[in-house]
Amino acid sequence: MTQVLLYALTGAVLFMLGVRAALLRDTVLPRLLALNVSGAGVFLIFVSLAYRGDSLPTDPVPHALVLTGLVVAVSATALALALNRRLREMDNE
Amino acid sequence: MxxxxxxxxxxxxxxxxxxxxxxxxxxxxxxxxxxxxxxxxxxxxxxxxxxxxxxxxxxxxxxxxxxxxxxxxxxxxxxxxGGKETAGRVSQVSRWMVDLFALIMACLIGWVLWLTMYAEPAERLAQLANSMLEHSGVSNPVTAVLLNYRAYDTLLELVVVLTAVLGVLVVGRERRGYRQAGPVFCGLVHWLVPLLIVTAGYLLWVGAHAPGGAFQAGATLAAAGIVLRLAGNDAAGLLDGMLLRWSLVAGIGLFLLVGLGVTINGGLFLQYPEAWSGSLILVIESAATASIAAALVLAYRGGRPDGWLSVADYDNNREVSR
Structure with a gap:
């Protein structure tokens, strides 16, 4: 149980760090990096709650949700990067 | 202790x-x-x-x-x-506001954690998921959740991936490729890419009963594409033209076909008949692997492949031909 708590709190701290940096940084790439870190924090909370000690099998439902989340996160990052590149091109025109 | x-x-x-x-x-x-x-x-x-x-x-x-x-x-x-940075200053007040906001969020998360872990430990889905595993057609519980119990979620997730990559295709042209790599890197590519492809196939197959599955396989395949592009293959190993478009929608297409097929045979949407579920899941996963890999590699290329016209190009062409 203490392991669950440790990782859940770590996840919360990562989420905080990410959200704070996403709000305070003023360029796009660091913000995207920060959002990815806060996403990782949320995933960590989910997966730590799925862990139920060495004796019980882990809960597969949060694992599946996080797996979905990972792929969605990378797609969203790719779209944001493409939009950023387009904005940059329009600035330069 | x-x-x-x-x-x-x-x-x-x-x-x-x-x-x-x-x-x-x-x-x-x-x-x-x-x-x-x-x-x-x-x-x-x-x-x-x-x-x-x-x-x-x-x-x-x-x-x-x-x-x-x-x-x-x-x-x-x-x-x-080479681009210009437009760095604005963040005022001290907004810093405090953000810190306050972060603190409030931290308290909320702490409260939710406390509720889930100590105050009201709700009934978990884990037991249900694991007890129905033998009916799901696979023995890896995560794959069972993804492609059987919550297949809807995965179908919609593939739609999200497709939407994102369509967005990438719409907003711009792909980046310029890299020049042909030297002999040492090409030597690496010659054995790394086949190895990645075989690994992807293994992950796809093994996902039914051990860690692995369409997402891991798709990502591994995409990695092979990225390595190819870094070595100077501009298409990053992707097919060209219509075939590429088909492979982008293959996952969603097969998913829907299976869903409709099941519905026509009297079941609910995506409620596979038990005897068939293992093979249906494998078919869907194979198509999804191709779609995910194609989408991720296109995202890495950064936009429309050079031959593809944008809506504006298309309109211009029509103007000219008139």
Missing amino acids: MSQSLTMLPDLVLAAMLIGLAWAALSSDDLRRGVVLFIAFGLLLAIVWARLHAPDLALAEAAIGAGLSGALLLVALRDEA
């Missing part, structure tokens, strides 16, 4: 390193340094997933979270170079 604190030691070290790496990546003023630290953060996270008995996630994180996100950010850094 002593033994328990000893088993906790690796967890404490991992947690501290995660927070330290995240802090370093986020507070670094040098973007390149930040991205590299973020990749290291992703790899460390993969170890944490393994530690928390989530090997499916460890595989996916190493390939997607650390690998592909890192590759996308690194290639985006190249665009940033």
Whole structure:
């Protein structure tokens, strides 16, 4: 149980760090990096709650949700990067 | 007591390193340094997933979270170079506001954690998921959740991936490719790419009963494409024209076909007949692997392939032909 708590709190701290940096940084790439870190924090909370000690099998439902989340996160990052590149091109025109 | 604190030691070290790496990546003023630290953060996270008995996630994180996100950010850094930075100052007041906001969020998360862990431990789906496993057609519980119990979610997720890549295709042209790599890198590519393809096939197949599955396989295949592009293959190993479009929608298409087929035979949408579920899941996963890999590689190429027309080009062409 203490392991669950440790990782859940770590996840919360990562989420905080990410959200704070996403709000305070003023360029796009660091913000995207920060959002990815806060996403990782949320995933960590989910997966730590799925862990139920060495004796019980882990809960597969949060694992599946996080797996979905990972792929969605990378797609969203790719779209944001493409939009950023387009904005940059329009600035330069 | 002593033994328990000893088993906790690796967890404490991992947690501290995660927070330290995240802090370093986020507070670094040098973007390149930040991205590299973020990749290291992703790899460390993969170890944490393994530690928390989530090997499916460890595989996916190493390939997607650390690998592909890192590759996308690194290639985006190249665009940033030479561009002008418009850095505005953040006032002290907004700093305080953000800190206050973060504090409130922290309290909320703490409260929710306390509720789920101690106050009202709700009934878990784990028991249900594991007890129905023998009817799902696969024996890896995560694959069962993804492609059987919650197949709707996965179908919609593939739609999200397709939407994102359509957005990438719409907003711009692909980046210029790289020049032909030297003999040493080409030598590496000659055995690395086949190895990645075989690994992807293995992950896809083994996902039915062990850690693996369409997402990990798709990401591994996409990694092979990225390696090819770095070596000077501009198409990154992707097919051209119509075939590429078909492979982008193959996952969703097969998913829908299976769903409709089941419905026509009198079942509910995506409620596979038990005898067929194993093979249906494998078919859907194979198509999804191709779609995910194609989408991720296109995202890495950064936009429309050169031959493809945008809506504006299409309109211009029509104007000209009139």
